[in-house]
Amino acid sequence: MTALEKKDAFVKLGDFLRQFVAYEPVKDDSVLKNDEFFEPFKSLIALSQSHNGWYTPEQVRFSIAAWADSLTSKNLTDWLSRYDIPEREPKTVGLVLAGNIPLVGFHDFVSVVLSGHKALVKLSSNDQHLLPFLAKYLMSIAPGLKNFIGFTEGKLEGFDAVIATGSNNTARYFEYYFKDVPSIIRKNRNSVAVLTGNETTDELEALGEDIFRYFGLGCRNVSKLFVPKGYDFAKFFEAMFAQKDVIQYEKYANNYDYNKAVFLMSNFKLLDNGFLTIKEDTNYASPISSIFYEFYDDLETVKTRLENESDQIQCIVSAGIVGNSIRFGQTQKPELWDYADNIDTLSFLSKL
Known part of the structure; x- marks a missing residue:
């Protein structure tokens, strides 16, 4: 599967997500696989709070809207064009995701797949439904992605690198457990x-x-x-x-x-x-x-x-009084190139 085909799949995912930004979703008949996925995703949003009491439909829709804005052809092209991503045998990158806010680990997932590697995802118990659904949609519209996406419920094994997010306490465990492979370990910030x-x-x-x-x-x-x-x-x-x-x-x-x-x-x-x-x-x-x-x-x-x-x-x-500060009201609308902990995830993945 080519890099362009992968990028196009995420653009189509953005089109799909854009239907669910409003309080009442608006179906777009031009979106791929809507007959199969529209109503189930609508129901998943409505049920999210039953899976995690903090995941109210309003908060889930906000996260969906942010990703719909990000997953455009222009944004993805602008982001990926900054890197030299070589054609090579894909590595398996283990993702240990947090679950504090909806789709909090989705950026790592997107980064791994678009860098040409395989994402092996271990979900947080607090967020077990949204990402698997979106992954299922991606694999439905682009079957070639089935070779690049996997989930595990048990012990994370068979990986060549890892990106793990947790507390300061769990980070110490991650640093020990993953000490023999390239890794990004995220702590409390x-x-x-x-x-x-x-x-x-x-x-x-x-x-x-x-x-x-x-x-x-x-x-x-x-x-x-x-x-x-x-x-x-x-x-x-x-x-x-x-x-x-x-x-x-x-x-x-x-x-x-x-x-x-x-x-x-x-x-x-x-x-x-x-x-x-x-x-x-x-x-x-x-x-x-x-x-x-x-x-x-x-x-x-x-x-x-x-x-x-x-x-x-x-x-x-701040209002621009501190260097590299963000404008008021924009913290939860990061660009694709705004990396957590200021660690360039795509650069890390490109060098594996």
Whole structure:
């Protein structure tokens, strides 16, 4: 199967996904295999929350929409043209996927297949349905992909390289277990926003998307704010009000009640708006329904710290005041070439 044929299959997958972006899916008769796959995928989206309580239909549709936007011929061509991917005997690349947000490991899957290798996927117990369905669709419209896609429920074996994602604790196990093969081992990371106090209401409302999308469970979710000394949080809280409905989800509400109680019993000083607590803290990783903040006197000091601690940071959000930062509201819309942990996955795969 040629590289062009593989790319075209993913473009067709993007066409398929585009039907499910709206609350009520809109069937496009020009999409391949719709008679076989449209209704089952519609049902899968509706049932996702029964498989994982955090996977509400809204959150799943957002992930689908992001991938529909990415999987276009132009995007895939722009991405792949940056690399010299040689024609050679494919290697088997084991993928140990996380399950914190819908389709979180899909970028690794796409990268392996389009680099000419075989993807051997070990799914997270929290996300066992979406990727296998999309893989089934791909193999249906492009049968040649059956030689490049596999799943395993047991021990991961028979691989030449591995990409594994987990916590800092599981990463130590991964590093030992996979020490004899080329690997990318991903650990815990968090995202931060650097504010000046001059942000517009629109920018702060967009920041709410960076904080609350996927209920804050992703490494690209902002979990920490750096704000100037004397910062007035009133405008921030006013902008966050657009996200108030998040408290209607039982799992989020339970976390909000629990974490707030823990903070209060520990006599921590909190700011609270009824669905989000804000706590002054030097750590990056805040619990669900909470966000940490630190005051700063000098912006250059913040920049230096973030640079020195870059191994803990996934994204930095700002209004352009920090180099390589992301605009407000864009953390959960990465481009194909925006790599997790800033590790160029396709370059790694091209050199196997």
